[in-house]
Amino acid sequence: RSELLEAFVAAHPRVADAWATLGKTRVRRGDQTGARAAFEEALAIDPDSREAHQGLGRLLQSLGDADAARPHLKAVVRLDDEKAKRHRQRDVDAADSGAPREWVATVHTETALAHARRGDLARAERGWSRALELDPDSVDARSLLARLFEGAGRAPEALLLREEICRRQADDPEAWYALARVAMSLERRDAAARALERLLALAPDNAEGLALSARLAADRDPAAGLELARRAVAIAPTAANEYVLADMLVRAGRRDEAIRSLERACELAPDEPRYRATLRSLRGGGR
Numbered sequence: 311r312s313e314l315l316e317a318f319v320a321a322h323p324r325v326a327d328a329w330a331t332l333g334k335t336r337v338r339r340g341d342q343t344g345a346r347a348a349f350e351e352a353l354a355i356d357p358d359s360r361e362a363h364q365g366l367g368r369l370l371q372s373l374g375d376a377d378a379a380r381p382h383l384k385a386v387v388r389l390d391d392e393k394a395k396r397h398r399q400r401d402v403d404a405a406d407s408g409a410p411r412e413w414v415a416t417v418h419t420e421t422a423l424a425h426a427r428r429g430d431l432a433r434a435e436r437g438w439s440r441a442l443e444l445d446p447d448s449v450d451a452r453s454l455l456a457r458l459f460e461g462a463g464r465a466p467e468a469l470l471l472r473e474e475i476c477r478r479q480a481d482d483p484e485a486w487y488a489l490a491r492v493a494m495s496l497e498r499r500d501a502a503a504r505a506l507e508r509l510l511a512l513a514p515d516n517a518e519g520l521a522l523s524a525r526l527a528a529d530r531d532p533a534a535g536l537e538l539a540r541r542a543v544a545i546a547p548t549a550a551n552e553y554v555l556a557d558m559l560v561r562a563g564r565r566d567e568a569i570r571s572l573e574r575a576c577e578l579a580p581d582e583p584r585y586r587a588t589l590r591s592l593r594g595g596g597r
Contacts (some may be wrong), residue, residue: 313330315331315335316332316380317330321534322486324357325355326352326355326356326359327352327359328352329348329351329352330348330352330359330362330365331361333346333347333365334361334365336348342369342372342373342486344372344512345369346366346370347368347569348368348391349362358385360385360386360390362498363383363386364382367382367383367385368383368387371383375444382383383591387537392584395592412445414444414445415441415442415444415448416445416448418437418438418440418441418451419441419450419451420439422434422435422437422441422466423437423454426454434454435458438451438454439455448578449479449578452471453471453475456468456471456472456488456492460492460495465492466496466498467497469492469493469496469501473488473489475488475489479522482512483509483512483519486508486509486519487506487509487516487519489505490502490505490506490519492587494525502522502580503526506519506522506523506526517542517548518542518546520538520541521550521551523538524536524542525554525557525589528557528558532558532562535558538558538563539551539558541553543571547578549574549576549578549585550579552572552575553572553585553588555567556568556571556572556592559571560592569592572585573589573593575589
């Protein structure tokens with residue numbers, strides 16, 4: 311086979327794949343110098359030859375030259391990623407051309423999720439928006455798009471999506487909690503109160519809903535806020551719920567109890583700086 315390849319590249323010296331294959335053959339024969347020359351020739355013809363980058367990178371590694379090997383092996387990863395992207399885009403393009411709309415929407419949703427995981431939020435937004443155009447009933451696309459907007463500081467847009475989700479999933483407590491949380495971030499207290507009322511009607515023991523209700527009630531009815539926070543901690547003694555309870559206890563003038571609640575929050579979430587800072591501040595207030 312080596313002789314045939316040698317003859318082929320002599321007759322067709324501008325075929326990168328042939329040089330890359332010849333390089334692999336020379337590696338197997340133990341001709342490292344000849345293999346390196348073949349891989350380098352392939353890359354001179356086609357700088358994006360995956361096989362040549364891989365062959366040369368591995369060869370250089372075997373020779374102990376890790377620094378020289380590194381860019382070639384990185385190129386392999388880049389080329390594989392680009393190939394995967396092209397395949398995904400072809401799947402999306404082919405899907406758009408005539409497949410059932412719900413299936414196409416699913417393809418767009420999954421592709422957008424891959425973009426989001428890589429940090430390409432603009433393409434993720436376009437993908438989820440397209441999925442909703444194709445299938446307005448897509449729960450996943452609408453929820454993921456709402457989450458993207460929330461993370462990007464686009465709460466008003468997220469609120470509209472959360473309201474639509476609640477209209478379509480009126481019996482889902484988590485949908486109402488998500489709506490209440492966004493409404494609270496926008497100081498839309500009446501909207502948050504309606505969402506929480508619906509949530510607790512569906513799930514009276516939803517600890518997250520109780521804790522959020524406590525925060526909502528804190529200013530107008532501190533006693534009710536404290537009671538809601540105590541219920542939340544009794545159901546789910548998480549760090550976040552202990553922190554809300556500590557806030558309610560401070561408002562009620564129960565500083566020592568608040569400190570104990572904050573201590574529990576810090577034990578449950580030792581890496582949360584906000585809890586530690588609040589505890590230090592509260593302890594310092596008694597000096």
